[in-house]
Amino acid sequence: MVDYMTQESEWEPKLLGFLCKWCSYAGADLAGTSRKKYPANIRVIRVPCSGRVDPLFILKALRLGFDGVLVSGCHPGDCHYQTGNYYARRRMAITKKFLEYMGIEPQRIQASWVSASEGEKFTEVVTEVTKALKETGPNRLFTDERRRNATKTTE
Amino acid sequence: MKKVTDSKKISKKNIAKLLDEWRQEFTVLVPWRDETVAKWARWDGKDTSFLDWYRNTVVPPKAIFFPPMEEMFSFQKDREGYHLELPASDESKQLIFGIRPCDAKALAVLNMTFSDAYEDPYYLAKRNGGVLVGLGCTNPYDSCFCTSLDSSPTDSANVDLMLTDIGDDFLVEAITDKGKALMAKTSLAEAVTRADEARAKDVKETTYAKVTKKIDTEGIKEKLLSGFDNKDLWEKIAAKCISCGICTFLCPTCYCFDINDELVKNQGERFRSWDSCAFPLYTKMPMENPRVEKWRRLRQKVCHKYVFYPMNFDVIACTGCGRCIRLCPVNWDITQTLDNLSAEAQVKMEK
Amino acid sequence: MKDGGMQQKLRSEAKALLEQGKVDYIIGFEAGSLKFTTTPLITSDKDDIDRLVINPFIVNNLSVYLSELKGRAGIVVKGCDSRSIVSLLQDNKVARENVVILGVPCSGIIDLGKVEKLVGKDRDEIDDIIQDRDRVVITVDENRREFPIREVLFDNCLGCELPTPQEYDILLGELTSAASDEDKIASQKKINSLKNIPPEQRWEFWRSEFDRCIRCYACRNICPACFCDRCFVEETEPPWVLPVPRWQDNLVFQVIRNMHVAGRCTDCGECERACPVNIPLRSLTREMYDMVDELFHYKAGMDKEASSFLAAYEATDVEDFIR
Numbered sequence: 001m002v003d004y005m006t007q008e009s010e011w012e013p014k015l016l017g018f019l020c021k022w023c024s025y026a027g028a029d030l031a032g033t034s035r036k037k038y039p040a041n042i043r044v045i046r047v048p049c050s051g052r053v054d055p056l057f058i059l060k061a062l063r064l065g066f067d068g069v070l071v072s073g074c075h076p077g078d079c080h081y082q083t084g085n086y087y088a089r090r091r092m093a094i095t096k097k098f099l100e101y102m103g104i105e106p107q108r109i110q111a112s113w114v115s116a117s118e119g120e121k122f123t124e125v126v127t128e129v130t131k132a133l134k135e136t137g138p139n140r141l142f143t144d145e146r147r148r149n150a151t152k153t154t155e
Numbered sequence: 156m157k158k159v160t161d162s163k164k165i166s167k168k169n170i171a172k173l174l175d176e177w178r179q180e181f182t183v184l185v186p187w188r189d190e191t192v193a194k195w196a197r198w199d200g201k202d203t204s205f206l207d208w209y210r211n212t213v214v215p216p217k218a219i220f221f222p223p224m225e226e227m228f229s230f231q232k233d234r235e236g237y238h239l240e241l242p243a244s245d246e247s248k249q250l251i252f253g254i255r256p257c258d259a260k261a262l263a264v265l266n267m268t269f270s271d272a273y274e275d276p277y278y279l280a281k282r283n284g285g286v287l288v289g290l291g292c293t294n295p296y297d298s299c300f301c302t303s304l305d306s307s308p309t310d311s312a313n314v315d316l317m318l319t320d321i322g323d324d325f326l327v328e329a330i331t332d333k334g335k336a337l338m339a340k341t342s343l344a345e346a347v348t349r350a351d352e353a354r355a356k357d358v359k360e361t362t363y364a365k366v367t368k369k370i371d372t373e374g375i376k377e378k379l380l381s382g383f384d385n386k387d388l389w390e391k392i393a394a395k396c397i398s399c400g401i402c403t404f405l406c407p408t409c410y411c412f413d414i415n416d417e418l419v420k421n422q423g424e425r426f427r428s429w430d431s432c433a434f435p436l437y438t439k440m441p442m443e444n445p446r447v448e449k450w451r452r453l454r455q456k457v458c459h460k461y462v463f464y465p466m467n468f469d470v471i472a473c474t475g476c477g478r479c480i481r482l483c484p485v486n487w488d489i490t491q492t493l494d495n496l497s498a499e500a501q502v503k504m505e506k
Numbered sequence: 507m508k509d510g511g512m513q514q515k516l517r518s519e520a521k522a523l524l525e526q527g528k529v530d531y532i533i534g535f536e537a538g539s540l541k542f543t544t545t546p547l548i549t550s551d552k553d554d555i556d557r558l559v560i561n562p563f564i565v566n567n568l569s570v571y572l573s574e575l576k577g578r579a580g581i582v583v584k585g586c587d588s589r590s591i592v593s594l595l596q597d598n599k600v601a602r603e604n605v606v607i608l609g610v611p612c613s614g615i616i617d618l619g620k621v622e623k624l625v626g627k628d629r630d631e632i633d634d635i636i637q638d639r640d641r642v643v644i645t646v647d648e649n650r651r652e653f654p655i656r657e658v659l660f661d662n663c664l665g666c667e668l669p670t671p672q673e674y675d676i677l678l679g680e681l682t683s684a685a686s687d688e689d690k691i692a693s694q695k696k697i698n699s700l701k702n703i704p705p706e707q708r709w710e711f712w713r714s715e716f717d718r719c720i721r722c723y724a725c726r727n728i729c730p731a732c733f734c735d736r737c738f739v740e741e742t743e744p745p746w747v748l749p750v751p752r753w754q755d756n757l758v759f760q761v762i763r764n765m766h767v768a769g770r771c772t773d774c775g776e777c778e779r780a781c782p783v784n785i786p787l788r789s790l791t792r793e794m795y796d797m798v799d800e801l802f803h804y805k806a807g808m809d810k811e812a813s814s815f816l817a818a819y820e821a822t823d824v825e826d827f828i829r
Contacts, residue, residue: 055761055765059761059762063758086819087819089825090802090818091765093801094794098765101708101793101797102712103705103710104709110829111828112828112829129829141709144754191785210628223721223751391548395571399723399726400720401722401782405782415748417748426748428748428750429720430749431722434723484566484724484779485566488538488539
């Protein structure tokens with residue numbers, strides 16, 4: 001098994017995680033306090049609910065250069081706000097499929113249900129997603145081959 | 156006494172050669188199109204088929220000197236502060252081949268704006284190195300109305316060289332010293348016969364008559380101002396507008412722009428990009444937005460062109476190219492609006 | 507379209523609505539200032555009513571004006587437009603009692619771009635375009651040429667599922683039938699060709715399309731589903747997307763616009779028609795429409811009692827992609 005912590009390989013994928021405060025973020029915290037190891041590729045943004053995540057955030061993250069985005073929330077039925085994760089589920093389904101139609105690799109957009117007690121699951125999710133991103137390769141979607149996006153010429 | 160003409164002529168078959176000669180000294184820009192849009196682009200060195208299809212482009216030649224987006228400078232931020240870096244200046248001289256009289260006049264209007272109290276370095280650096288080779292129309296659109304605005308489809312007033320289509324050849328007139336210099340260098344120019352001159356005169360008259368859309372600009376300033384506060388009329392006029400930016404972006408005389416900075420980590424760029432007075436947020440300020448209502452924005456757009464700009468620069472900021480009419484998604488037509496407002500003003504005056 | 511009868515009926519109904527005070531405005535079509543164009547007519551003056559027309563060029567989706575007009579409107583809609591009204595009803599943006607829907611059974615709108623390509627002439631160089639049931643007669647320099655009507659109709663008209671409004675107050679003519687299957691396939695040709703190329707090429711395709719975008723926002727402003735007072739592109743804190751027309755920003759704008767109208771866009775095609783640089787926007791909007799239908803068995807603008815798509819959920823929503 002490749003040990004991500006020692007960073008032997010050159011490029012490490014950058015993963016942005018939107019974790020819902022009540023479940024997934026707590027689950028990640030549990031993984032930490034339980035001293036479980038998981039790849040350090042993930043950067044976490046805490047949101048009050050997975051339903052807060054607008055597809056705009058996901059696309060903006062890819063635009064900024066993140067190699068992948070993970071949205072994680074409470075299991076259906078367990079949402080702190082009753083229904084937020086149901087809206088997220090619908091939204092994530094079309095986001096994932098639509099961006100795949102555009103030509104973005106589907107592995108770059110990930111979703112998971114992680115509850116506050118699922119520290120172990122959180123480490124598994126991050127490990128699997130990081131692995132998938134490593135295989136997918138660096139995100140060059142929004143880079144420009146020209147030096148700068150400067151003067152939009154008439155060409 | 157009949158003056159011997161300075162005009163020459165160039166065979167259409169020699170245009171590719173001529174452009175090639177010019178290409179040694181200039182970046183040559185010509186009308187270009189694909190299945191999606193007609194605009195201006197760098198000449199590829201061989202294709203002159205634009206001579207067959209070209210009536211006018213969708214994106215006007217203002218985009219050459221005043222592009223939809225432009226980097227003003229880039230900057231780095233560190234502990235000592237900001238370090239600015241100007242973009243590499245484009246030393247090349249550009250030759251615009253085939254600009255229509257309406258678009259050339261529009262560039263003259265833009266020049267007034269960009270060299271007024273503040274001389275815009277980005278625009279002027281490109282414009283001053285630019286040479287305009289005008290091409291008179293033979294097939295105006297039904298939406299053209301240049302003849303109502305002190306111009307014509309074959310007007311040579313604002314270019315360096317003027318071409319008139321006389322069949323197998325172009326009649327070439329040198330208008331400015333830049334133009335004379337260009338003609339002096341080429342060996343492709345032939346002498347002009349009396350028949351050629353007669354043909355050119357005929358083409359100019361015939362094409363002039365083909366422009367069917369007309370507006371009456373007599374006293375237009377006063378007429379528009381007299382109806383300025385007529386909210387009901389302006390609301391009716393503006394009702395179908397959707398406040399997009401098509402008319403202003405594709406207008407060859409419109410020049411409004413926005414400036415935005417982008418800072419990512421410690422690097423950034425300052426951009427200038429096209430803006431439109433038709434957008435609802437155009438006049439938004441922290442305290443208020445004086446043009447929240449669509450009719451105010453439309454009134455502003457019309458009056459800017461036909462009242463305020465003439466007050467400042469003695470010229471109507473519209474050259475009758477007709478792009479706004481052709482491309483408006485709801486067929487809002489400025490000539491109809493001007494007619495309505497004129498008629499209203501007439502009624503008011505007679506009361 | 508058998509317009510003669512429909513046009514008469516429209517004018518008399520519209521006049522009656524205004525005279526009886528049942529509406530404050532009539533929103534319809536009148537002859538445009540250019541050949542073969544029509545333009546929206548929004549009026550509260552019954553003397554303007556005789557300018558109303560119905561013909562194969564009534565292309566605009568007039569329901570876009572319902573979001574900004576205050577008061578009651580009598581509005582002329584084709585099948586696709588009436589679905590946009592249903593979408594607006596679902597969003598609670600428009601109250602049903604404030605609209606009197608004058609439904610036009612539509613047999614398709616003529617795409618002038620296609621006509622121009624067919625005859626190799628610009629619109630103003632064409633003498634006449636006449637629809638004769640399933641054929642169109644185009645006259646150029648006094649030469650008459652006939653084509654099957656489907657060669658000049660808009661792509662989304664070819665695949666039209668609901669040519670006759672099912673939500674209406676007054677129906678101005680007889681029902682017309684929906685598109686045939688082969689027409690539906692024809693309407694999605696571009697999308698299907700995109701799906702057949704590998705992802706990197708697809709992305710490259712969109713990159714080059716959005717390079718042309720000048721951010722005029724015609725697509726957004728002409729869309730009835732885009733009625734936000736402040737669009738996300740106008741947000742400066744944080745600046746999600748700069749107003750600068752870089753292809754990256756243009757692409758993010760359009761993709762997110764599609765996400766925000768998912769399940770509310772009825773594929774009226776106005777965004778693609780309005781675009782001055784001919785970006786194939788329907789290849790995005792139609793795909794979203796089909797995706798929502800495929801994943802959630804939900805068609806935009808069909809059931810005014812249903813909830814707006816993104817503001818609802820089902821216990822059985824697909825979740826096989828969630829870890």
